[in-house]
Amino acid sequence: MIQIKGSTRRRLLGFFILLPTLISLGIFVYGFIGWTVRVSFSNWNSFSKLMKGEYIFVGLRNYFRLFEDPRFQTDLWNTLFFTLFFILGCLSLGILLAVLLDKGLKGSRIFQNLFLFPMAISFVVTGTVWSWIFAPGILPKFPQGMNLLYKLLGLESLQWSWYTSTVSIFHFNLALIPVIIAAIWQLSGYTMAMYLAGLRGIDQALIEAAKVDGATSRQIFWRIKFPILRPITLSAMIILGHISLKIFDLVYSMTGSGPNNVTDVPAIYMFETTFRANKYATGSAIAIVMLVMVAVVIVPYLVSSMKREVSK
Amino acid sequence: MKKVLVILVVLLLSYAAFASNQLEIFSWWTGGGEEEGLLALYDVFHKYYPDVEIINATVAGGAGTNAKAVLKTRMLGGNPPDSFQVHGGMELIDTYVVTGMMEPITGLLEQWGIKDKFPADILRICSYNGEIYSIPVNVHRGNVVFYNKAILEEVGIKELPATWPEFIEALKKIKAAGYVPLALGDKNKWTATHLFEDILLSTLGAYNYNGLWNGRTSFDHQGVKEALEIFKELMNYINENHASLTWQDATLLVFEGKAAFNVMGDWAEGYLKTLGWTPGKEFGWMTVPGTKGSFMVVTDTFGLPKNAPHRENAIKWLKIISSVEGQDTFNPIKGSIPARIDADKSLYDDYLTWSMNDFATNALCPSIIHGSAAPEGFATALNDTINMYITTKDVKKALREITYAAEDYLE
Numbered sequence: 001m002i003q004i005k006g007s008t009r010r011r012l013l014g015f016f017i018l019l020p021t022l023i024s025l026g027i028f029v030y031g032f033i034g035w036t037v038r039v040s041f042s043n044w045n046s047f048s049k050l051m052k053g054e055y056i057f058v059g060l061r062n063y064f065r066l067f068e069d070p071r072f073q074t075d076l077w078n079t080l081f082f083t084l085f086f087i088l089g090c091l092s093l094g095i096l097l098a099v100l101l102d103k104g105l106k107g108s109r110i111f112q113n114l115f116l117f118p119m120a121i122s123f124v125v126t127g128t129v130w131s132w133i134f135a136p137g138i139l140p141k142f143p144q145g146m147n148l149l150y151k152l153l154g155l156e157s158l159q160w161s162w163y164t165s166t167v168s169i170f171h172f173n174l175a176l177i178p179v180i181i182a183a184i185w186q187l188s189g190y191t192m193a194m195y196l197a198g199l200r201g202i203d204q205a206l207i208e209a210a211k212v213d214g215a216t217s218r219q220i221f222w223r224i225k226f227p228i229l230r231p232i233t234l235s236a237m238i239i240l241g242h243i244s245l246k247i248f249d250l251v252y253s254m255t256g257s258g259p260n261n262v263t264d265v266p267a268i269y270m271f272e273t274t275f276r277a278n279k280y281a282t283g284s285a286i287a288i289v290m291l292v293m294v295a296v297v298i299v300p301y302l303v304s305s306m307k308r309e310v311s312k
Numbered sequence: 313m314k315k316v317l318v319i320l321v322v323l324l325l326s327y328a329a330f331a332s333n334q335l336e337i338f339s340w341w342t343g344g345g346e347e348e349g350l351l352a353l354y355d356v357f358h359k360y361y362p363d364v365e366i367i368n369a370t371v372a373g374g375a376g377t378n379a380k381a382v383l384k385t386r387m388l389g390g391n392p393p394d395s396f397q398v399h400g401g402m403e404l405i406d407t408y409v410v411t412g413m414m415e416p417i418t419g420l421l422e423q424w425g426i427k428d429k430f431p432a433d434i435l436r437i438c439s440y441n442g443e444i445y446s447i448p449v450n451v452h453r454g455n456v457v458f459y460n461k462a463i464l465e466e467v468g469i470k471e472l473p474a475t476w477p478e479f480i481e482a483l484k485k486i487k488a489a490g491y492v493p494l495a496l497g498d499k500n501k502w503t504a505t506h507l508f509e510d511i512l513l514s515t516l517g518a519y520n521y522n523g524l525w526n527g528r529t530s531f532d533h534q535g536v537k538e539a540l541e542i543f544k545e546l547m548n549y550i551n552e553n554h555a556s557l558t559w560q561d562a563t564l565l566v567f568e569g570k571a572a573f574n575v576m577g578d579w580a581e582g583y584l585k586t587l588g589w590t591p592g593k594e595f596g597w598m599t600v601p602g603t604k605g606s607f608m609v610v611t612d613t614f615g616l617p618k619n620a621p622h623r624e625n626a627i628k629w630l631k632i633i634s635s636v637e638g639q640d641t642f643n644p645i646k647g648s649i650p651a652r653i654d655a656d657k658s659l660y661d662d663y664l665t666w667s668m669n670d671f672a673t674n675a676l677c678p679s680i681i682h683g684s685a686a687p688e689g690f691a692t693a694l695n696d697t698i699n700m701y702i703t704t705k706d707v708k709k710a711l712r713e714i715t716y717a718a719e720d721y722l723e
Contacts, residue, residue: 047406047411048406051411052411138552138565138570161552164556255556276688276691277691278384278687
């Protein structure tokens with residue numbers, strides 16, 4: 001009988017324990033991604049064609065038609081601006097709140113929890129509530145939400161149509177602003193928590209040493225704390241980035257596609273194309289485009305963190 | 313251990329034996345009067361077939377969006393319910409009949425002697441190649457305008473506008489008086505398309521409108537362009553916040569005395585009644601200008617899928633829902649009219665009686681956005697076009713997109 005060494009045995013055991021997970025991941029994640037790619041190259045753009053099950057390869061036709069589609073073009077612009085402002089907003093608000101809380105003022109515990117609470121709410125609830133807050137109402141007689149508040153404060157000049165606005169400045173639809181605000185409200189508490197953990201993890205000896213050397217508190221922040229927090233910023237960007245590229249529920253419940261698709265995003269278009277119009281091939285193509293977008297953001301991060309682990 | 317196993321097997325077997333007398337009904341009737349109506353219908357069924365157990369398979373979600381996705385998956389997987397709710401017309405034909413998943417039921421209707429109890433037009437909507445595939449349970453009307461009587465009185469509109477120029481005159485007057493002339497709530501897009509299809513019916517007329525769906529009328533017809541022009545004109549009289557409202561919100565504007573008119577299917581009548589209004593007292597109604605004599609049909613139907621697990625019971629179900637008793641039980645609760653023309657009118661309110669009279673005599677036209685006239689791909693494309701058109705107001709572009717969609721999705 002061959003003696004199996006302890007370490008090999010442990011390794012084998014580990015492998016077998018992982019096997020079910022590996023198999024199901026292989027089928028249900030990577031297998032289905034592969035299947036979606038296959039569907040996106042097919043002509044299955046109606047229920048009857050899908051039912052016939054006859055696979056006709058059409059190459060990249062679905063993708064070409066998609067990129068010619070004005071609605072999809074709007075979607076891509078919307079995603080770009082949404083992601084940009086959403087990440088910027090969350091990061092800057094998050095770090096600001098974290099720094100304030102880190103000062104350990106009275107009641108900071110309570111605020112720390114308060115800022116975190118929105119994260120516990122589902123996007124659908126956030127979307128519904130903010131859709132009421134930013135509903136313009138019928139101006140000037142029956143303002144609603146923010147517009148009503150402005151009226152009570154005598155600031156009528158600030159009233160505008162919020163997410164029903166169709167104004168667009170260099171492809172940036174102003175109607176996205178209320179949606180971005182809602183998203184930042186929900187997730188800036190999360191970045192705050194990450195930054196706060198980072199700040200609390202900084203070795204106090206460093207700060208003390210800097211103080212002894214006569215550094216101002218501003219210098220301490222920008223020269224010492226901020227560089228130390230850089231990995232946290234990167235992780236937060238990755239996490240927020242993939243949320244915003246795939247966002248569906250918040251926008252769907254808050255504004256829908258909006259007039260002239262001003263608040264439309266690829267995920268909503270994918271849902272409608274696939275399950276309303278029965279255009280499975282085009283819907284799959286949208287899904288793959290979204291996957292590629294997310295991959296562009298996440299893969300470099302994964303590669304770099306894997307390298308780091310190997311070097312360790 | 314063995315004993316437990318034996319008991320389990322016996323239990324399973326007895327369940328299977330019991331299960332053979334089941335009936336699974338699939339629908340998206342989960343809210344308000346719809347669910348109550350469905351349950352009342354089950355009661356009628358149990359009165360005649362007390363030993364059949366009904367499985368009420370419902371999937372919530374407005375207009376059946378989620379339910380339809382679930383149903384498609386089940387049909388694809390060869391696991392059909394015994395009978396399912398589906399909008400009569402293309403939503404049934406294009407998806408399930410053409411693909412050979414349904415059984416024709418013309419023979420059943422003939423056997424029960426009720427084929428002539430439904431208007432021929434509505435059975436034609438539910439037919440393919442001369443065979444009937446589903447039984448309409450209820451009918452809603454799409455081309456109705458509801459109005460706030462007090463506002464019209466205050467503004468001094470005595471005669472209801474019957475044509476578009478008259479209607480726009482009235483809208484002008486109302487706008488001058490400081491009210492929203494025409495309430496629209498198109499956050500979910502379809503309401504704008506609903507308005508557009510009503511205008512399309514008026515500019516084409518019932519004969520040509522119905523011809524769009526069998527190739528008799530071309531989309532190059534002048535009426536399509538005219539409809540876009542009228543639609544554009546009407547957009548000057550809607551509430552500016554339309555994109556933040558749902559259809560209920562828009563109807564609510566009429567109820568709150570902020571808006572005068574609302575073009576909506578007659579489920580809005582049910583909603584106004586829920587809010588506490590009496591038809592004819594606080595609110596009135598009329599057909600959409602230029603569509604008198606035409607009836608835009610929105611209908612829910614049930615059919616017989618091939619390989620239904622309990623086919624016998626499914627046929628019993630179809631018999632019950634096509635009976636006068638079944639239809640008169642369901643519809644007064646749901647707030648719609650029966651598809652049979654020999655129903656008991658005394659059970660229905662003033663509005664519904666008016667609608668029933670028209671239904672029996674008018675030309676029936678299938679609705680696009682409610683799944684009857686065209687495949688779902690066309691309806692979705694039209695939705696997109698109209699949604700962009702409201703903002704861009706580019707007639708040429710919209711017309712081109714509609715023509716393309718017609719080429720893509722209609723044969």
